[in-house]
Amino acid sequence: MRNIKLIVEYDGTSYCGWQKQPNQPTIQETIENAIYKITKEDITLIGSGRTDSGVHALGQVANFYTNTSIPDIKIKDALNSVLPQDISIRESIEVLEDFHSRYSAVGKQYKYVIYNNKTRSPILRNYSYHVSYKLNIDNMERGLKYFIGTHDFCSFMSSGSSIEDTVRSIQEAYLNRQEEIIEIYIKGTGFLYNMVRIIVGTLVDIGTGKIHYSEVPKIIESKDRGKAGHTSPAKGLYLREVFY
Amino acid sequence: MRNIKLIVEYDGTSYCGWQKQPNQPTIQETIENAIYKITKEDITLIGSGRTDSGVHALGQVANFYTNTSIPDIKIKDALNSVLPQDISIRESIEVLEDFHSRYSAVGKQYKYVIYNNKTRSPILRNYSYHVSYKLNIDNMERGLKYFIGTHDFCSFMSSGSSIEDTVRSIQEAYLNRQEEIIEIYIKGTGFLYNMVRIIVGTLVDIGTGKIHYSEVPKIIESKDRGKAGHTSPAKGLYLREVFY
Structure with missing residues (x-):
């Protein structure tokens, strides 16, 4: 499995924050759905931490494990082509297996x-x-x-x-x-x-x-x-x- | 009749531009409706010029004639209390009768x-x-x-x-x-x-x-x-x- 790190910008106005929750639009679920669209894989996206409803991000970091053959730096464009306009992937890069967006953050x-x-x-x-x-x-x-x-x-x-x-x-x-x-x-x-x-x-x-x-x-x-x-x-x- | 000059800021995203037109949300009509709410007068708001759909304004100027007894500088707050959040009156001031937002502009x-x-x-x-x-x-x-x-x-x-x-x-x-x-x-x-x-x-x-x-x-x-x-x-x- 490859470990992909994303840097994410979003306008939090229309979302109930980062973290997935039932029947509410969240950043996490929206990106997970976009990843499904390009890889057909049901992954869990690990964020560096939650952001509350209405909070924005210029450089949120998240990572996920995948078997996709899409080159790491192309994942950015693939995701941006299916994401809504209020979320954008600024960077996508393959990192070592043990990188964890939350636990590795200093x-x-x-x-x-x-x-x-x-x-x-x-x-x-x-x-x-x-x-x-x-x-x-x-x-x-x-x-x-x-x-x-x-x-x-x-x-x-x-x-x-x-x-x-x-x-x-x-x-x-x-x-x-x-x-x-x-x-x-x-x-x-x-x-x-x-x-x-x-x-x-x-x-x-x-x-x-x-x-x-x-x-x-x-x-x-x-x-x-x-x-x-x-x-x-x-x-x-x-x-x-x-x-x- | 008093002639009131307004300085208006707006986010044009949700509007079909400044100028009133049937069955479309416009800045002009939204402000005219707000003026009706505070004065019960059906006025025509004269803008300095049109702005297209999606165009924003930091300092659009408009004027209207009214018999209201609301002091000129209080009209601003009265209008802001009934206007949607994407339109704001920055200034309201009584001007001479012959002031015209469009024709007087240099x-x-x-x-x-x-x-x-x-x-x-x-x-x-x-x-x-x-x-x-x-x-x-x-x-x-x-x-x-x-x-x-x-x-x-x-x-x-x-x-x-x-x-x-x-x-x-x-x-x-x-x-x-x-x-x-x-x-x-x-x-x-x-x-x-x-x-x-x-x-x-x-x-x-x-x-x-x-x-x-x-x-x-x-x-x-x-x-x-x-x-x-x-x-x-x-x-x-x-x-x-x-x-x-």
């Missing part, structure tokens, strides 16, 4: 887009978080720096997760503002459920003055989800890259 | 977005023209400069237009490349039917080597649509600003 980078304007934007409505209040970017940047490093991120995890070890490392976190668009980039070894969205929600609360940036270390120490800010919406979030 | 700026990558982008699929061939940007820039000035743009007009005077002035034309995104900005006193899309199609043909950039003056002089390049798709085009 880190991920997310991007989050905020549209900061009094009036909502039709063009960006599914691709950004519309914040109509004035944001203090300097304070948001100061707050963001406190997240870098190894911390127990328990305060930044939505309930419903059964994970016990909530210590994670953020290696890089920065933001760019270009007029009314704020892009936040966060790279880490791993992320808890909704962690990026709660960090961004907290930053927005810092930007509006609801939370002071110097409180971030105390919020982390509290290990209390109630102390952190709101959960920002899924549609502003992009899984940008998975590292191996 | 110029317009369009933006055109090309996504230049071997693989299509799901996120940008409705907001850009996907060109998978390698483009020579320097040659495209050289070609673009020839359009600046006053010319007979007959070669850059789609048939079906009954306009006789095809002389127009382009005051500004430049392009920006940021990685795989090419943005082309064109500002002029007026535009013929599909003029921007044929200019962009010609630039893409220059970028791929199909047309040499130095041929642009000859193409203009020929007054022959057949000599210019292809018509680029509507979805990459944005009406960015209307000048008065």
